[in-house]
Amino acid sequence: MGGLPAELAALIWRRDCPGCGAPGEGVCPDCRIRLRAVPHRVGTVDWPPTFAAGPYGGPHRAVVLAAKSHHRSDAVRVLGEVTAGTVRHLVAEGAVADPRLVPLLLLPAPTRPSAARRRGGCVVLGACRAAAGSLTAGGGTVRVGQVCRLAEGARDSVGLDRVRRRENISAALRFDTGTLAQQAAWVARTGATVVVVDDVSTTGATVRQFSLACAARGLRPVAAVVVADA
Numbered sequence: 623m624g625g626l627p628a629e630l631a632a633l634i635w636r637r638d639c640p641g642c643g644a645p646g647e648g649v650c651p652d653c654r655i656r657l658r659a660v661p662h663r664v665g666t667v668d669w670p671p672t673f674a675a676g677p678y679g680g681p682h683r684a685v686v687l688a689a690k691s692h693h694r695s696d697a698v699r700v701l702g703e704v705t706a707g708t709v710r711h712l713v714a715e716g717a718v719a720d721p722r723l724v725p726l727l728l729l730p731a732p733t734r735p736s737a738a739r740r741r742g743g744c745v746v747l748g749a750c751r752a753a754a755g756s757l758t759a760g761g762g763t764v765r766v767g768q769v770c771r772l773a774e775g776a777r778d779s780v781g782l783d784r785v786r787r788r789e790n791i792s793a794a795l796r797f798d799t800g801t802l803a804q805q806a807a808w809v810a811r812t813g814a815t816v817v818v819v820d821d822v823s824t825t826g827a828t829v830r831q832f833s834l835a836c837a838a839r840g841l842r843p844v845a846a847v848v849v850a851d852a
């Protein structure tokens with residue numbers, strides 16, 4: 623290599639901590655500890671039981687923003703590790719079957735294709751793939767199924783009451799019937815556990831409506847995990 627100015631290299635390969643910006647090699651020890659905090663149940667979602675790795679603040683928020691707004695692939699990998707950590711916690715609690723014994727299907731919550739293009743790929747899908755890699759490394763069978771997207775023209779839920787917000791999201795779900803049939807057949811054949819994954823839960827409406835729609839199509843989630851609970 624050689625010849626590449628350090629400043630340019632730093633722009634291409636970000637090395638500062640995606641959780642707090644501290645200079646160094648990736649996630650700093652302090653953020654590492656905070657990102658490993660015990661997950662908590664999200665109160666705004668009645669079903670499925672939804673667990674957040676942390677609050678929408680501190681390193682959890684910073685890593686989400688680094689992935690979504692600054693397109694950092696290292697931050698997407700960290701989101702995957704945090705997601706895998708939450709799944710491991712649920713396995714330890716008995717809420718999710720051990721993926722070494724029962725296969726696991728992770729369903730990324732739907733996003734708009736235009737947002738994914740802008741970010742160089744869907745952040746939640748990337749986080750699911752990284753989480754699956756981490757959980758598979760432990761000897762488990764873990765799949766990721768991107769079965770749904772959000773319609774481009776969907777109106778923003780901001781300002782809508784709870785019922786309207788739910789209707790609005792349900793109307794925007796666009797299932798990929800081919801992928802859906804494939805994953806539903808695999809789940810029926812293997813008895814795999816289904817878990818929905820999202821980055822941030824604000825009202826919980828997306829996780830709830832997406833989960834209900836999946837359940838109606840043969841993919842009934844036992845839980846949902848999010849990185850941060852706003």
Ligand SMILES: [Zn+2]
Pocket residue numbers: 639640641642643644649650651652653654681
């Ligand atoms: Zn840090």
